Amino acid sequence: MVSCFTFATAGLCLLISIANADRCIKHSDCLFENTVCLLRHCVVAQPVASNENQCRTNWHCRCGVNDFFERSGRFCKNGYCFQLVDAFGSVGCTTHNHCPFNSLCISRHCVYAEPTNKPCFRTGFCGIGERCIQGICYQPSSLIIHPSVETVYPESPVVIIVSPRGSITTDLTDIIQDELAANINTELPFIIPPHIIL
Template sequence: MNSTVVVFGLLTVLISIHVGEGCETLKHYQCAGRNMLCFRSKCIMAFKMPYAQSCTTNAECRLAATAGRQRFTVGCNRGQCNTLLNPELPNQFCRRQSDCSKMAGIMKFMCIRTACVLAMPTTRYCDRDHLCKTGESCINGVCYEPVDK
């Protein structure tokens, strides 16, 4: 488990965040929690699709998703349709990493399957994605990996 300390003036907040564990892409059941999806060989925090029924396949979740790019962000994990899209964040769709850089706040996001997902830095430096490990992205000279919860 990795932890990050964020300082706001005199207030120090400890945020406990887990980075994505390994899995075989699209085998969502390999992730520890039901609210996770496996893309780019990493377990990634996901959100239950509010309008979806139970599922047995990823295809059922794609059919339940609204048309367009959202279909790339969904999957079935342990009978539940999930999406990488956080219902509380606007403008999460991306075509490239620079689209996620526009999201406000102190947290970093990375582009995975057309969705900006929360990411944490690793200890590796980079100038391009190929210098990072599988499932990571190079953001401002540092390799980032998706958060799993």
């Protein structure tokens, strides 16, 4: 979805367009040709290699495809059929847990994901179409992420405490100490959701 205002500098319009390039309501909102709109995010897709590639609705792209996972990942964009690109060579999914790291399960396909830098305790803390991975919300990516790029996480657990009143009760301190002791040898960050803090 492109929002643009006319200002004295032409560069401002470009920046606004890029910032909104991954948000969408319909497939045509996705600026990159090989992307489709799913759960308000532009997701990487590829044209279907077929003589009958033209379509008016998603149904035209799914009709005659017997494989359940393949059928669910087909969409009609601008009159042509596209299919989701499976992240890191994965094959089908029914939950995020079936997908490799740095990917999400959308329309029964593991799609590439990128961090939003928003901390989370579980997926319910993230936005629509996002997933909580090791304490950070991830969103679908409109770009293919190269598998050789690794994300570096802290060697010891990280505790993020947000306290609007500035006080932590003794009970909460005990909970934090217990969780740190239980997770001392893990690489996952431990994040305490704000609603627990008194």
